[in-house]
Amino acid sequence: MIEARGLTKVFRRADKPPGLAASVRHLVRPRYAEHTAVAGIDLSIGAGEAVAYVGPNGAGKSTTVKMLTGIVHPTAGEIRVCGLDPHRNRHANARNIGVLFGQRTQLWWDLPVRDSLALLRDIYRIPERRYRARLDELEPVLGLAGLLPVLARKLSLGQRMRADLAAALLHDPRVVYLDEPTIGLDVTARDAMRGFLRDLRRTGTTLMITTHDLGDIEEVCDRIVILDAGRIIYDGPVTAIKDRLARDRAVHFTLADACPGVDLSTDLPGSRTVAGEDERRVSVVFDRFVHGAGDVLAAMARHARVVDLSIDEPSIDDVVRRVYAGAIGDALPDRVR
Amino acid sequence: MRAHHRTLTRLAWGTVLAYRADFVLQLLGVAVQTVAVIAVWRVVTAGGTGSAAGLTWDQLKAYLLIAFATGTLMSGFTDWQLAERVLSGNVALELVKPVDYQLARFAEALGYVAGEVVVVLAMGTVLLVAFGGVPVPGGAQAVLFLISLLAVIPLKFGLIYLSGMACFWTESYYGVGVARVAVTNILSGALVPIALYPDWLQALCRLSPFPGIVSTPALVFLGEVGVAEAVRLIAWQFVWIAVLWLGARTVWRLAVTRFSAHGG
Amino acid sequence: MREAAALARIYLRMLLGYVRAVLEYRTDALILVLASVLTQLAGIVFLTTVFAQVPALGDWQRWEVIWIFAMVVLAEGIGSLCFEGTWHLALYINLGGLDYLMVRPYPVALQVMGSTLGPNGFSNAVLGLALLGVAATRVDVDWGPVTVGWAVLLMLSGVLVKLAISLASNTTAFWLRSPSSSPAGTVHTLGDLARYPITVYSTGVRAVLVVIPLAFVGYFPAASLFGKGTAGTIGAFTPLVAAACIAGAWAYFRAGMRRYDSVGN
Incomplete structure (x- = not known):
């Protein structure tokens, strides 16, 4: 489903001190500071896998996701998602993937949820019959009926997350990227969300979740990829690393x-x-x-x-810290007794 | 002015300095409008050789430059800051402070006026260089002009403060602000001397507070009105200052009652 | 072609979807409509007063000037009615809102432009068209199928020029990284100058209005329609200028997207 080889992203920021004189000088002789966010990642994720993608802030998680979703073009390396180059074939790729950024909504702020979903139906060109059937499928698990007539800006965080999930899954994507899907949710809403994600996996959807929440990882994922400073420092079963380090x-x-x-x-x-x-x-x-x-x-x-x-x-940050501190040898699956 | 008012004025001046680029750009609208209007009037007065409505080109130019100055004063951040306080609900914080809200806002507005004076002097110089100088009054006329110019500040404050309070009833200020500018442009004589309007429109203007913003100081500056008439027009400015100031207090009380009832 | 029709249909749906949101803030929409009517009224009062003094502004007769004015009002009207979202680009860029738009199978620029709707655009468009209608009966033009067709083409071109200027000036936000759209607002403010024949201005101001092609929204196309010498000849190229402006703005937007890609958040 997802194949990445040697994935690298280098950002270039203008190295420009403040002030007008400096701005003019920058126009004449621009200088840039380079920052490597992702440094040569290899990743292979099969259909129906649920992978937790974790690491401290600034490790390159969201940059990786942005490259996999086609938002950002890799500086080097190759990506294939469902056989497509996500950046070059951004529109075709968009039909295969669903994306949820937990801290942001894609719903139209001033519109009822129903209208936002209808707009997405138009944008993804989903036939009306298929659209209705999809809403019916999502209804029991996400409890959409109560949310449809509500303006997006009047939803509670938990309701908003459910509506956003419906928006991300409307076109029945084969690969779903979730960035902090449970952030800010209360315990009940968090459990409901995890239950839903487990069900989603069972239907054969590939999940990639970036999160700081160990519960998300334990309850939804079976594989964990740990990133630090743009490199993968661990890739293996969740159970192994958790029992060992958490x-x-x-x-x-x-x-x-x-x-x-x-x-x-x-x-x-x-x-x-x-x-x-x-x-x-x-x-x-x-x-x-x-x-x-x-x-x-x-x-x-x-x-x-x-x-x-x-x-x-125990938090995943502790785990990451310990992996990074050199506990990694002990954490390798074959060394776990 | 009490100490906390001076502090508010100083803080507002600080805001002007911190956001000087935005501040100047916001005031650009009046300057651009002035360029267009002056250019059109120059053509009307046959490239500056003829006259229109009994005003020579130099007089018209002076009139429009005064309109630019009074249009710029008390226009930059004042109204948006007033509206923002209400829309964000921060006004609730002010309600619990033991200060006169209206007076505090006026003190703050004076800080912005300081910034606007700088802009008026700078842009006004550019306009004077571009379009040529204007006759300057002296003696009693000059004194009367300065009084009427200073009166513009509390007068405009009253109008802006009232329009800002519209936000207690709306979700955004943009439309209210645009409408206020448009009405001011028509009724104050900012685009054309009111004397050129048809009689019914002149009558409407004279009944409103708006001519006090542009027409009065401009006519006094040009010496188009005698001393007696000038004093009468200035008195009319002060009547409106009082009416708007007291009227704003009444509207404020209504708004606060509503605000507390609805919880913002 | 079918793809373009599909894109247009989806765009229209996005706009219509937003009508509901406008109705949600009914008072604000009404105030906005009233405000824009008053703004145009101020312009009309100004022109009417001016033409009570003189029959013409240089070469330009009263209704010819009103024609220019009306073209600008129409272009601004259609701009806010159909492309108001352009003004939200800086917000999208700085609040990370572009990311969601980029994972949808629809051009990002069109999603931004169609993301909201300015109710004041409706009144401006209606007022602009009405003024054009009245002016059409008063100007010295022999209306036939060809002249009407040409006038419509010139109008559409003017609207496209204005649209391209809005898109390009807002696209600057990719480089400025501040959530306010000040440079775009400044350009829009300069547009007030283009409501009158640019012959009233000094060379410097005229040059500004040609470089930022605001003069191609109303002045040059009107000059072509009314056969005003050199300006009319230049005006005949308005449709080409419009095409070039749109292509340029589009390319500039794409450069902005590349910039977004290389800078990161």
């Missing part, structure tokens, strides 16, 4: 009284107790495959009176 969970306690020197490592073997910013705060870091959060709370309750607590799930 084990640590942390519980942050606020205690009723100062409790210096409290240590749960004897109660919970393998855990670490870390002092917080004052003597009433303390954090316990533990392996989520060995202990549960309940065990940690119970153990702490034996030592001190707990006023408040919060739990930190």
Whole structure:
């Protein structure tokens, strides 16, 4: 479905100090600063795969997606999406792909959702019968009926995301790119979105998701590609890397009284107790495959009176950081026991 | 003026400096209109040798340059800033402050006027060089002119402030702003001396506050009106300043009632 | 050809889709219509007063001048009625809105241009056409099938020139990267100068109106129609100028898209 070889993108920014004199000088002898956003990526994604594409901000994720969708032309390398060069055949490629940028909407702001979808029907030249059938297919999973008469600017974030997803899937694309599809959603809306994406996969649609949310990755994807500084530093099964590197969970306690020197490592073997910013705060870091959060709370309750607590799930950023810090050898699938 | 008013004026002046390119470009409209209108009138007065409506080419030129100056003063950021406060809902923040909102906005507008004075002097010089000099009045006439010119500032403020409040009832200011400029152009005598209008239109102008913006200072400058008539016209300017200032307070109270009822 | 028809049909659907949004802000639309009528009224009051003083502006008779004025009003009207989105290009570029447009099977420039609709365009177009209609009966032209056809072609060319100028001046936003469309607004403001015969201006101003081809919106085509010597001869080339302007603006837009590609966000 998606084949990329040696994909590279170098941006050229005018190296121009502010001020009129500098602008004039720039006109005479332009100088540019080059910035390599993506540095030679090879990627091969088959039909029906769901791939998480992750990495720290500025790693080149969105530039890759922009190249794969045809928005941006690669400086070097080859891309084929469904057999087409996405930039050269932008319009033909557009019919094969669906795109959702979670932080932006493609709906017409001042129009009811129904009118936006009708406009997209016209733009994609979807026959009326096919269009109605598609809306019927999307209705039960996205709950569109209630959204259709609402102006886009009056939708809640979760509703907006559902309507935008319908807009991205209207022409029944074979490849769908999702950029932060659950960002800003509440727990219920997030679960619904992930459920929908799983169903979408089952229909044979290829998914590529860029996200910072480990839940999105765990629940929707089976393959993860980690990017750093424009290069792929890991490409393999999600389970392998997650079990290996995303084990640590942390519980942050606020205690009723100062409790210096409290240590749960004897109660919970393998855990670490870390002092917080004052003597009433303390954090316990533990392996989520060995202990549960309940065990940690119970153990702490034996030592001190707990006023408040919060739990930190391992984040994909931690995973990426650890991969980058050299844990990558351990993370390779064949080394996982 | 109290201390916080001086601060507001200074802040507005700072805005002018920070956005000087946008500020000047916004004022370009009046300058371009002036170029077109002066050029047309030059042809009408047979290339500057004849006269129209009893005004010589030099007098007409002076008239239109005054129209340019008063058209530019209090026009750049004032109305958009007023409208923006209402449309964004930030006006709610002002309501809880222990300051007179209208007076505060006037203080702010004076900061923009300072920027506009600079623009008027610069562009006015260019226009004078392009079209040639004009006769300058002296003595009592000059004093009266300065008074009527200064009166333009609070007078225009009243009109702009009122039109900006239209945003309590609309979603955007663009149309209101354009309509205000168009009505001002017709009724103030900015494009042609009012005396050239048919009688009914002249009567309509005289009943409105608009001639006080252009026609009054321009006619006083040209000495087209005697001292007694000049004093009468200037008094009329001040009557309108008072009416608009108090009227704006009434509309403001209505708007705020509505604003609180609708929650913005 | 069939493809062009399909593109045009989709474009029309986009515009019609937006009519609903205009109705959503009915008060604002009405104010905008009223404002544009008042603006044109100010121009008409000015011209009427001027022609109460003199029968002609140099070579140009009263109704010939009104013809120029009306052509500009018509071009501005059609511009805001059908291509108002052009003015949103800077916003699209700077808020990342182009990305979605680029993954749809429809030309990006047309999607931007058709993304909104200016209700004031309606009144301006109607007013411009009405003025042209009245002026047509008062000017010294022998109306026959050929002259009518030529006049219509000149009008359409003028509209296209104005459209090309709007597109090109807004396209500058690709290089400026600021969400306001100041340079385009400045060019549009200069358009006020082109409402009158450019013979009233000094050489410098005339040169500006020829270089930024605003004079080809109303003045030159009218000069051709009314047979005004050299200006009329130049005016006969208005359709070619229009084609060149559109091609140039389109190419400039494509250069802007390449720039967007190479600079990144």
